[in-house]
Amino acid sequence: LVRKPNQCPNKPPSPPKLPIIGNLHQLDALVHQSLAKLAEKYGPVMLLQFGPEPAIVISSAAAAKEALKTRDADFSGRPPAFCATKMTYNYSDVALVPYSEYWRQMKKITTLELYSSKRVQSFGSVRVDEVNAMLESLAFSAAKGEAVDLGEMMFTLTASIMFKIAFGTSFKGSMMDDKGFEKLIHEAEGLLGTFAAADFFGCVGWVVDKLTGLHLRLDRTFRRLDQFFQHLISEHMKSEKVKGEHEDIVDVLLRVHKEQVQLGATWFTMNNIKGVLLNIFLAGVDTAALTLVWAMTELVKNPDIMKKAQDEIRRVAAGKQRVSEQDLESLKYLKMVLKETLRLHPPAPLLLPKETTTDTKLLGYDIKAGTRVYVNAWAIGRDAKTWEKAEEFSPERFEGGPLDYKERNFELLPFGGGRRMCPGINMGMSTVELTLANMLHCFEWKLPDGMTSEDVSMEEGFGLTMFKKIPLKLVPVNFHL
Numbered sequence: 001l002v003r004k005p006n007q008c009p010n011k012p013p014s015p016p017k018l019p020i021i022g023n024l025h026q027l028d029a030l031v032h033q034s035l036a037k038l039a040e041k042y043g044p045v046m047l048l049q050f051g052p053e054p055a056i057v058i059s060s061a062a063a064a065k066e067a068l069k070t071r072d073a074d075f076s077g078r079p080p081a082f083c084a085t086k087m088t089y090n091y092s093d094v095a096l097v098p099y100s101e102y103w104r105q106m107k108k109i110t111t112l113e114l115y116s117s118k119r120v121q122s123f124g125s126v127r128v129d130e131v132n133a134m135l136e137s138l139a140f141s142a143a144k145g146e147a148v149d150l151g152e153m154m155f156t157l158t159a160s161i162m163f164k165i166a167f168g169t170s171f172k173g174s175m176m177d178d179k180g181f182e183k184l185i186h187e188a189e190g191l192l193g194t195f196a197a198a199d200f201f202g203c204v205g206w207v208v209d210k211l212t213g214l215h216l217r218l219d220r221t222f223r224r225l226d227q228f229f230q231h232l233i234s235e236h237m238k239s240e241k242v243k244g245e246h247e248d249i250v251d252v253l254l255r256v257h258k259e260q261v262q263l264g265a266t267w268f269t270m271n272n273i274k275g276v277l278l279n280i281f282l283a284g285v286d287t288a289a290l291t292l293v294w295a296m297t298e299l300v301k302n303p304d305i306m307k308k309a310q311d312e313i314r315r316v317a318a319g320k321q322r323v324s325e326q327d328l329e330s331l332k333y334l335k336m337v338l339k340e341t342l343r344l345h346p347p348a349p350l351l352l353p354k355e356t357t358t359d360t361k362l363l364g365y366d367i368k369a370g371t372r373v374y375v376n377a378w379a380i381g382r383d384a385k386t387w388e389k390a391e392e393f394s395p396e397r398f399e400g401g402p403l404d405y406k407e408r409n410f411e412l413l414p415f416g417g418g419r420r421m422c423p424g425i426n427m428g429m430s431t432v433e434l435t436l437a438n439m440l441h442c443f444e445w446k447l448p449d450g451m452t453s454e455d456v457s458m459e460e461g462f463g464l465t466m467f468k469k470i471p472l473k474l475v476p477v478n479f480h481l
């Protein structure tokens with residue numbers, strides 16, 4: 001008897017499922033945590049059913065390595081989603097567009113033009129100015145002895161930096177203030193993090209989404225964001241810069257547009273510029289702010305580690321009011337603190353959803369083309385088989401070791417991996433390092449009266465990114481300014 005190939009596929013283990021909804025009922029609000037619990041029972045590659053859609057969840061470094069390195073091309077898709085289709089101008093972006101020749105071209109152009117070390121360096125003065133403004137505001141709070149909501153402050157900082165890098169101007173002078181912009185970004189993030197019923201239940205789901213008001217919210221947010229981007233792009237078109245002159249991101253994208261037109265290419269339109277801008281704000285603002293909030297949370301919970309980091313910074317920047325970008329290279333312990341923060345608190349705990357582009361295999365299991373793929377970076381970062389005392393915050397574990405998120409070590413995946421890996425690591429981490437170094441250099445940090453470090457909550461909230469559920473409020477105390 002000859003068995004036809006694929007007749008009896010070796011499927012990954014699956015938890016029991018219900019009709020119609022599949023495994024959706026087994027996910028609670030903290031999706032990455034419920035998936036990690038299921039993986040303890042069903043293993044590092046499990047097959048779930050989200051409504052009628054099959055999805056696999058990867059929860060070990062070995063499985064992640066096979067998917068993101070050995071079989072990278074097979075796992076480089078992104079699943080289409082109702083809200084993403086509208087928000088990205090029908091996939092005119094880089095981050096959410098399915099794997100295609102278009103994506104390859106756009107990733108190449110944006111990596112070269114927007115995320116190169118040279119470009120990141122060229123925005124150094126923006127980071128320094130905005131960090132200085134934040135330190136002044138902290139000094140004000142320190143003088144009054146008042147607590148600061150670090151979540152709010154870090155978000156405002158990273159949003160201001162990205163705003164200036166993108167548009168060459170600050171919120172003042174634009175058509176929206178920082179609070180309005182913050183609200184708009186969070187609305188857009190909320191929509192992209194929403195599981196629309198249409199994504200799983202077709203036409204019936206579409207009707208459900210209409211009735212729940214999702215369509216209205218989506219249209220309203222999209223229109224406001226579009227008008228905002230259009231206004232800033234039109235302003236830039238009035239004062240075109242030449243190559244070499246200091247360019248912001250809209251200048252660069254307009255120049256690329258012009259170069260493509262000169263080459264006779266028609267594919268790069270205004271919608272692509274808007275799609276890339278959307279990616280930058282959604283991928284680059286919250287992620288950096290959350291890294292800073294979780295780092296400060298761990299440091300106030302671990303005062304010895306805070307002191308060790310401050311001693312290093314104050315030795316390297318001795319006699320200076322501020323830590324400069326040039327000093328950052330010497331801050332080895334600070335970098336270890338940040339790696340440890342990203343191990344335990346990856347801002348995107350399930351990365352961005354991927355999709356298989358072809359029938360493929362993983363750890364010997366057969367995986368069908370078009371299967372959603374979630375890589376649980378949160379679970380991999382806390383896997384007791386890889387990490388000694390995995391739940392403990394211990395930057396020393398990286399001492400002298402080669403492990404790094406840039407080196408494709410699959411035990412540490414805060415920026416994802418393979419060809420869909422984050423291109424903005426340097427852009428994001430240069431802001432995070434400069435900010436944290438200066439916060440620790442210029443201030444001592446105290447908990448508000450009556451609170452001890454045990455009272456600081458580690459509770460997570462989950463959306464598109466993993467935020468801190470209970471805001472972190474700390475009192476800065478002037479050390480020197």
Ligand code: HEM
Nearest residue numbers: 095283284287288348351352415416417420422424427428
């Ligand atoms: C601490 C900061 C950041 C973290 C933790 C982070 C994390 C991530 C993660 C997990 C992914 C998905 C990777 C995957 O699917 O394998 C991603 C993708 C992406 N990130 Fe970041 N990111 C950060 C900062 C930035 C910044 C500052 C930018 C741009 C200004 C950026 C732009 C992007 C883009 C465009 C993608 C999509 C890449 C693609 O699909 O080809 N990120 N990021």
